[in-house]
Amino acid sequence: MTQIFAYIPFKNGAAEDVALEYPSAAKKIDEGASLTAVVTGSGADLDKVADEMTSIYSEVIKIDHADLAYPNAEVVRKVLVNIIPTDAIFLTAHDTFGMDLAPGLSVKMDSAYAADMVDFEGIDGTTLKAVRQELGGAVSTHVAIDISSGVVMTVRPGSFAPVDGGSASGAVVDKSGDAGDLSAKRKFLEIVAAEVGDVDITKSDVLVSVGRGIEDEENIEVAQELAEAMNSVVSCSRPIVDAKWLEKSRQVGTSGQTVKPKVYMAMGISGSFQHMGGVKGNPFIVAVNKNPKAPIFQVADVGIVEDILDFMPELTEAINDL
């Protein structure tokens, strides 16, 4: 029987949403597989998450150790190598922890590796067929993974339907004793909180969000004028912050702000999952992009193929004339 293990990331005693998504992913890998949750950490937060997981998973492995209080990928990897059978399927989220942990884990487990899975199409013999994306979501690919000696995979958060918790009545298995040597060459020091800016984009019902399509720092003003006409504020994608054209607090996405506006105007943004991961609450999304094949058109409600540098001023003028 296929054995699947899923690593549960959590913060302040609450599991991340992906914990509810792994069961759907596991079903698509192999309907008949066993699925075990793995939680590592320390103390009351860990116990709380482990208990919560018993309503979703029939088996929950818990590893409690003071050195696991903060999830240092190197330490967690050492534990997992001792706990997970080498021919198993191991899942973790394609988030900043999973990206830190999983590639090295596959080496230590001598397993195959596959990153950022968005869909699975089942196992045929020892080959798992899966779907992922390349080139910032511009194209998708099928991949065939030889899982005869196990596989480590990251799954994209939000790609698999969340299950309703509460149905399982699983048990927690404490494997803290099997953790082994936890010495590491990398030590966690502290978290430095992201800077707070002068504009809080999370408070605005409408966002005019600009991406690399804005082309030049001077053009930000064009977006600013549209935002003013719409009584809203300007937010942006990551490259705009990397270029230092806008401050970090205006960045929407997994490594920026999570916003829940009513209307999201994506201007010259391609629609990478890291960007869209910060757009929540199912807003009405308007995408303007000069590339008719831009991935943003997959997720937007309304799409317009135009050059934003021409389109935004005209839209601003039309709104001001209302």
Added chain:
Amino acid sequence: MEILVCVKRVPDTAENEFELNSAGNDLDRDDLVYSVNEWDNYAVEEAIQIVDKVGGSVTVITVGDDESEEVLRREMAMGANNGILLSDDAFEGSDGLGIAAILKAETQKGNYDLIMSGAQADEGAGQVGGMLAAMLDYPYASLVNKIEISDGKITVGREIEGGNQEMNEMDLPCVLSIQTGINEPRYVGIRGIRKVASVDIPVKGTSDLGLDAANVGEAGAKTKRVDYFVPDTGEGAEMLEGSTDEIIEKLIEKLKAKGGL
């Protein structure tokens, strides 16, 4: 400090509209514009800045075909001192583990204190740095957006969810994958590229690296790309068409209905 930076030549997402070839099993690569992976420029810039401060040298390395030499030269024009091209027909079709194994073989011939890569490249996997570190038994940190080096100690910041920064202290040698925004990569002009046009870049293959062809390339790959496909655009947005004036009129109606105006 001897620094090795792993770089890759990739199709430029800003310059291309991707189409499939007629067989449907690959991109139509005939007219694709290639460039250096965006993340790698930040890694090379960071390496140059470190060497400017503490001394040493920067070597850029890539696994690729003949054409990949151009990205090495570009990074050398930025200021990297040496380039190494790992190229062999047997490397074709390598998965991440294969690429990491090839890089490991060359890494062990040098004496590097610090190895860097971009946080991810065109495939969006972000895998090679972490694999290389594990193969070498070096510590690893991904998504690094701050590096401080003093007295043989390295402190790195990792950018985590919400833009928060996770600070770590690491032993050297180590492997770091670099996130965009850590610095502002310098501009490279035609003149800079011309200056390094005739610098010798060694090319190494399977036998130079002491690798077994069965373990790399398509033969050794456990994860294989079967095909490419472009999801149906029909499923997505309602596309507004017509003259710009007509589009704006339709858009304003919708924005009014949805609370945008």
